[in-house]
Amino acid sequence: MGVAVETELPQARDIGLDHLAAQRADGTLRTNETVYDGLEQAPAAFLGVLPGADTGKMPVRLG
Incomplete structure (x- = not known):
């Protein structure tokens, strides 16, 4: 194994x-990613991961 x-x-x-x-x-x-822009989008990114809304990774881009 x-x-x-x-x-x-x-x-x-x-x-x-x-x-x-x-x-x-x-x-x-x-690579497949769903990118959110800005720290204010972090909660939406996190909540999107829970039901499987992400494609691959789901980073939050800062700056």
């Missing part, structure tokens, strides 16, 4: 992380 990459194939983990880092660097790795 568990993740075979971590326990049985550690070199595959390194290759996978390198691949993901390259995708992140060139912009082909995409």
